[in-house]
Amino acid sequence: MSKTSTVQTQSTSSTPPCPSWCTQGVGHEYGSVGRHELARYHISKDYLDWSQIMALETRLDGPAVCEAPFISVCADAEGLNAEEAAEVVASLSLAIQQLAEINGAR
Ligand SMILES: [Zn+2]
Numbered sequence: 001m002s003k004t005s006t007v008q009t010q011s012t013s014s015t016p017p018c019p020s021w022c023t024q025g026v027g028h029e030y031g032s033v034g035r036h037e038l039a040r041y042h043i044s045k046d047y048l049d050w051s052q053i054m055a056l057e058t059r060l061d062g063p064a065v066c067e068a069p070f071i072s073v074c075a076d077a078e079g080l081n082a083e084e085a086a087e088v089v090a091s092l093s094l095a096i097q098q099l100a101e102i103n104g105a106r
Helices: 082-104
Strands: 031-033 036-043 051-058 070-073
Touching: 051 082, 070 082
Parallel strands: none
Antiparallel strands: 031 036, 036 051, 051 070
């Protein structure tokens, strides 16, 4: 007459929830990222089309591990004119602010 089975219903989900800032959709897929066979990037919205917040989550045998979020700058952010450079600066300001909020909420 054991009733222990009622306790463990929530921990069986194989895909942990995304951070609140991720725009990739609930339960977005794992794939191969670099040397990781099972990994996915959580990706924020674009900040003025020049930068985003990203975080790499990897899964090995155990539970998923999410690394610290970082700012990713668009690869086109070089050879800029003054107007574009100002946009990049504004974009990074927004991303820095967002990253501080994310880290503050941990
Ligand atoms: Zn995500």
